[in-house]
Amino acid sequence: MYNKNTASLFISLYVLFIFVYHFAREYIHRLGDAGDELVSFNKPTTEKQYDINMLFVLFLFGVVSCFYIYYAQQMGQYNGDFYLRQMVFYVLGFAVVFTVLHFDFEYYLNLHWFLYGFGLFLLVLLDVISPHEDFAPRQNGANSWFKIPSVGLVQPSEIMRIFLVLTLSAIIYRHNSRYREDRTFQTDVLLLGKMAAVVVPVIGLLYRQPDMGSIMLIAAIVIALLIVSGMTYKILLPLIGGPLVALLTFVFFFFRFPNFVDKYLLSNLKSYQVDRINGWLNPFEYVDEGYQVLQAMTAIGSGQLYGNFNTNIYIPEAHTDFIFAVVSSMHGFLGGAFVITLYFILLYQILMTSMRCHNAFGKYLCAGLIGMFSFQIFQNIGMGLGLLPVTGFTLPLLSYGGSSLVATMFALGMVMSVKYHSKTYFFEAQKE
């Protein structure tokens, strides 16, 4: 066991090392080229480039993912070689990335209604046929999955959210091009109305499943896009601040005036929702409801600074939803912080793609995906840390699961396509 422990620590340090080295090199390279920077950017270029940095980060994710899935399996929860299958999924994922990135993102401006319609069709289909033993079994109290023979369970909302980002970005893009010069409060309201028209049916269908997690995720996407769309703060602030303040007030009241909350708020909710709230805010007292959270927190907490390789704790869904608990239980704060940083870098890369893109549609697209990913990551890690209630989100790129990985890779492929196909012009580069 001792050898295994050092070996794994070594591997992770090595991965960390490669990573630091890579960025340090690039930093040094940039410094060295500082004088040439204007030149290199001023060059009017149509030369197409793969986003090597992002590909490298994705590769790192692939390694880390297979590594921890392998160890999650050592906990003996399920049988099957998940890490091998995850490798296959990653290969498939990279294939998707390369396919998608060669597809010029501007075509989505023509295609998005079709894609949106397709996604909506899937959701409606799911709603109609479920619950159905063979094609749409009910899982964990929700009808969110199609069962496709020899493929497995597929969640249409995973792909729908990406189509939604496309559609919303396109709507904002068209709207802003049209009202570029005479943007007023009224036009902003109009934009809000258009976006709502697209989002509401999706939310309605998700509500029927029910899939609260996806609804919140869509809210995150909408908020991210609203911010970037240039909507006036007169609308933005109440729209975002209102729910935020309400949530914080609720949490404050929950702890400060529990009787009041019990009597007037919780009594109006369904009992499983009350259970979830209790399990979230009070996992130590509501042992059954907070069981998953408690197990995950115990696993994470016992990892301490450097991690503990011999931990043998039962973490539910260790290789999927709670993979982060495995990471930070085995490699402690270092491992957990490393993974969080890796995500941050990925998001930063998407942000830079968005910044450098000269097509507003591309910018919106990236911004929407930033909203989507960051919420998904924050939600998944946050629930393991007892910050947020448990919802069935996977941790993008790390959790085991083909459909989730392919959907994520599809989205990242679009980001790379934005980078690959955006043209750099002489005069615009100067502005930067």
Add this chain to the structure above:
Amino acid sequence: MGKTKTGKNHIPFRLNVLFFAVFVLFSLLILRLGYIQIVQGDEFESDLEESTSETARIDAPRGLMYDRNGELLVDNELALSLTYTNKQSVTTEERLDIARRLSELVTIETDEDSDLDDEINRRTKQDFWIATHPEDAEDLITQEDRDEVEEDELYELQLNRISDEQLSDVDDELEVVYIWGEMMSGYYDSPQRIKKNISRDEAHSISERLDNLPGVDILRDANRQYIYDDEFPDYFGSINSIPRENLDEYIAKGYARSDEVGTSFLEEEYEAELRGKKGEISSNEANNGQEETNGSRGNDLILSIDMALQQEVDAIINEEIGGDTGSFINDANAYVVMMEPDTGEILAADGYTDQLGVTSRSYEMGSTVKAATVMLGLETGAVDEYTVINDRPLDLPSTPEISSVSNLGPVNYRSALAESSNIYMSYVAMNMAGYQPGITQGWNSTQYIQAYNTFRYYYEQFGLGTTTGVDLPSESTGIDGGIGRPGSLLYLSFGQFDTYTPMQLAQYASTIANDGYRLKPHFVREIREPNPDKSELGSVLKQFEPDVMNKVDIDNNYIDMVQEGLWSAVNTQSGTAYGYFQGTDYEAAGKTGTAQVSVRLENSDSTVDGNNQAFIGYAPYDDPEVTVAVIVPNVYKSSDGGTSGIANTIARRSLDAYFDMKEEREEIEPQGESVDEEE
């Protein structure tokens, strides 16, 4: 930012806002992660150690119980239990499948007089029906219900709407229903016993198929064997699964959810000692080997009970009561407690049908309490050594006429005890309350209330009407009649007002025998380390020394005087117990008691007058080594066909049995109580 520019240039700025929000969220994650892992890490680490080592423990058997002579009373025998560990992720179908397959592998036995159908409650059947008939269950609720009722209440609706006819569908697989019900009744992730004590054949056929029965396992259990089930069945108590309401407490003490614990009497009281020390399998060692530390049996209890004497006493009670049940107004009953006055060790505690009544039932104990009354009368100065009372019927206003069994004429403290004068006691009470019959006009309320309190103050010092401190999880303290009418004070003085338990009576007798020192009665005298050879005792871990609870607040002279009175009751011709104690090899002291009670007939509203017969005594008089307390409640008056003196006879025969047995043992082992002193 100029207004015209916003159309184009807002995006980088807004992107930065968005990214800043992302940055804040991620910082929150890292901070929280650091807080949990670095600040609270130690706590979680220790939580984890507790919870994981728990799963890898091997059950260890409980400690045994022996009697004071080293006779094995409670043994363990190895038993195999079929367990099922339920998990949240298992589907209903899988569980049903396992239940069906298990039903083919084991047979579920029931008590002789009930069949399986009675054992399974209706709710289990209903749950099972819904699990097996999902579609029919769906049909039970309409779309309307779905819209109106919340999801969890829907299930209740379904349950209620299952018709009896539908429910009878499951009757042809009752075994499956039973097994399924047991499988569902445990906690998640913790083994639940489905059937205890499975046969070897069953164990074999199951263990061959364990691979195909996920969650099923066979556990080594120790089955409790109560060897003297008939003679001393109840005070051993019982063991069972941890009661849900105390689960947290036990888990905090390191128990696993599947553990069995003592849930009543001695098993519960001495749980901490009896509990086995679990062996641990640690698989975390560097050499990748499994290290197994063997658990050990819990500590053994050496009871103070003398099982031979207990059996003898049980036989005596059965003989005396069993042939004479017609004397009893309702169910026949009788209780005997024998203890060592100078140690508080209980030698025998028995009841005719309900042994536990020794500490849970309470009765008016009649004249047996007079010894205490005389002592407190002397101590408070209500009477003195020279006081002579003329015993004749006492007729007080608004109080029934009080008299002794016959008019005794002049009595002093000694003859009042020997001949059991109610009038003498009444005078003690009246003097304390400042009431002189025929002279004082009425009762002074302050004084008589005070007298009530004084009586109980002294009685409690003997153990009457208060906890005796016996080593059981709970005991009754009897019924305190409160402050009654003034006349009732007189009845209190001769034991016909408050009620006391047989255990209290025994402690009271011992306190007198022990010159006023009240000792805590106890069933367990020693705790010993487990010895692998069950016929040998392990070394002593803890010896229960005599535990003096208090010394009664009464002058020693007065105690001596009362002891003389008790001696006279047994050994002088006019003594009430004289006839019962003739020809003994030992010199006893004692007090008879007869409380007049009116008892409600069972299944009827009418009441019948009857007597509670009681006796306390000790022997030998000079150096008491055993006290006895007997209560035979609710006997018909002799005029109505009841036998009188049953309690006295039982007491006599019990003391005889004690001394005979002592003599026999000394003949076998002339060196004395070698077994007891062995170290």
